Amino acid sequence: MYVAVKGGEKAIANAHALLAKRGQGSTDAPRIDYPQIRNQMGVLVSRVMAEGSLYDPELAAKALLQAQGDVLEAVTLLRSYRTTLPRFGVTIAVDTVGLPSERRVSATFKDIPGGQQLGATFDYTHRLLADELHTPEVATPDVPIDEPMPRVTDLLGADALIERDRPDAGWTDPDPGDLTREPTVFPMSRAERLQALTRGDEGFLLSLGYSTQRGFGNNHPFAGEVRVGEVEVEFHAPEIGHAVPIGRIELTECQMVNQFVGSADQAPQFTRGYGLVFGRAERKAMSMSLVDRTLRHQEFGERIVSPAQDEEFVIAHADNVEAAGFVEHLKLPHYVDFQAELGLIRSLRREFQERHPAEASEAPAADNSTRMEANA
Structure with missing residues (x-):
């Protein structure tokens, strides 16, 4: 028999209470x-901030704690909170050319x-579970990490071996649209x-980026x-008349160098992926740069042969909040x-049985004792 769930608001309140109790865990544990x-x-907090589209490590950590470690739930909480914040303006584009790097590696030179x-x-750990965590001493680096380092792609650009990062000397970067305030319109x-990709699900972009290397994207x-x-973030305050620094944020930047055999x-x-x-x-930034280059196929006259x-x-499918909401609403x-x-299927089955009476007579009879009857 089919029994409908009853209880309404009381059942929902009890579900909330049970969720909170499960989140507390054992009362004996700290x-x-x-x-x-x-x-x-920090890596987990970074993912929630990136996909939540809000840089605030403290709020991202709170969201993870409230979500009991569910990353997508934490991202949803952070995005929901973000919509309540006032918007004072737009910051000046951050200067990543002179990004003082804690970590900076290149696989090309x-x-x-x-x-x-x-x-x-x-990258160089053995990936073995340790009995207990310990913090070894870190040696002083030979090169100060605050020393600006030129981009590796500039070395290729000096010999015109890589596409320019801007079309010509007089080109200016137009103000981009804001995907959080304006509807998405294709083509973008x-x-x-890049806005959509940086907010996109890391796993989804990783799979797409991997697919482009296996022949599904010519990458x-x-x-x-x-x-x-x-990197320092600056805001131009009209009442002051000049830009003022408002803080520093941690960023991961990746530039992929991709082969292009040329065209007519x-x-x-x-060519570049960013x-x-x-x-x-790092994994997210690398995956993003792979997919970015693959999506630039029209600029280089490449045929569309793969989903990436x-x-x-x-x-449309990179946003994990939208994807999770659509999948989970099925519950x-x-x-x-x-x-x-159900009514449609029964009607179609009756029509089928009328057209094929021989097959209908051979079909097993329904077990009425276990048949699920839905109440209108």
Whole structure:
């Protein structure tokens, strides 16, 4: 028998109470607080900030604690809070050219101006579970991490081996649209695409970026440069008349160098893929730069042969808040919709049985004792 869930508001209140109890865990174990999450789970906090589109490590840590570690739920909480904040204006574009890097590596040249800075990375760890965590002493770096380091792509640009980062000397970067305030319209500008990608789900972009390297996107990448460091943010205050610094934020920037064999009107050269993400998020920035280059197929006359090259497919499905909401809403009551489809299927089955009486006579009889009857 089908029994409808009853209780209404009381059942929902009890579900909330049970959720809070599960979140507390064992009463014998010490409670963790959001400062511990912020300080010891920086990579996770960075992901929530990037996909939540709000740079605030403290709020991201609080969201993770409230969401019991559910990243998508934490991202949803952060985005919901973001919509309540007043908007005072737009900051000046951050200068990542001189980004003082805690970590800066390149897979294209061994010896680069300023040197390779390994920084904090899992790249060279053994990936073995440790019995207990310990913090070894860190040696003083040979090169000060605050020393500006020129971009690796500038080395290729000096010999015209890579596309320019801007079309010509007189070109100015137009103000991009704001995807959080304006509806998405396809086709998008590259700046709008990058906005969507930096807010996109890391796992989704990682899978798409991986697909482009396996032949589904014609992508032959080299990690030109990956940087992690803090950059100063400035805001132009009209009442003051000049820009004032309002703080520093940690960013991860990636420039991919991609092979391009040329076309009828373009010489063979390397092309660029770009990624910029809040916090320490190298995998996300690299995946973003791979997908960014793949979505630039029209600029280079490349055919669309894979999902990663389809702008609407990528952008429309990269937002994990929208995706999670649409998938998880399937858990909520759809009684009326199902009644309609149930009636339709029964009607179609009767028509089929009338057209094929022999097959209908061979079909097993329904077990009325276990048949689920839905109440209107």
